[in-house]
Amino acid sequence: MKIISPTQHGYLDYVTVVLFLAAPTLIGLTGVAGALAYALAAIHLAMTLVTDFPLGVAKLLPFSIHGWVERVVGPVLVLLPFALGFDTAARSFYIVIGIVIVVVGLLTDYQQTQ
Template identity: 65%
Template sequence: MNFLSNIAHGYLDYVTVVIFLLAPSLFGLSGLPAMIAYGLAAVHLLLTLATDFPNGMVKIIPFHLHGWVERLVGPLLVVLPFILGFSNDAAARNFYIGIGIVIIAVGIGTDYKAHGKETEREGTAAST
């Protein structure tokens, strides 16, 4: 069920960073939910820039490891409002549940191994 290429995934990663940055203004987040959104924007940007895929710049984190981080973060975001006690704030709760579900869906739709296979084929072709 992998319908997203690594390039499309990379673009969605940058869109996610922007969403996290704008979330406090767009959804009226304040206090802890806003600080978490800004922190997640920074972390997601660093992860994306450091990932070894076409949209990365430094390319030190393998794409499949990037995928595992997102596999952990997506579900964590869904339960975050309940763990950190801001589930009574409907805007914050709904934002984190929604963005968590989106990250889960993108993770399900991405073939994190494809990039490695492409690299192996390119390396084999170059050595022959």
């Protein structure tokens, strides 16, 4: 069941950017984990801004492709902290945010245009 509209997904994308930006300070992410959070905030913001959906600005990237990117990124974020040996706080953050991205992706209607 696809219960998240493109507009709702856009709001969730912007919330995700804020979470990535705030995580180093709020959770104490340092080193690679902190730098990665800032990089992912910038990448997620850029992708959201160029996506062709109601909250996108440039509307260059089809929303369906946006969805495929998130289908890859979510699971990678769940596995990444193990591969990079993150501490408990960083590991927990990346696992949770990865799972949230997967769940949002499963619940989003990427075929809807409005």
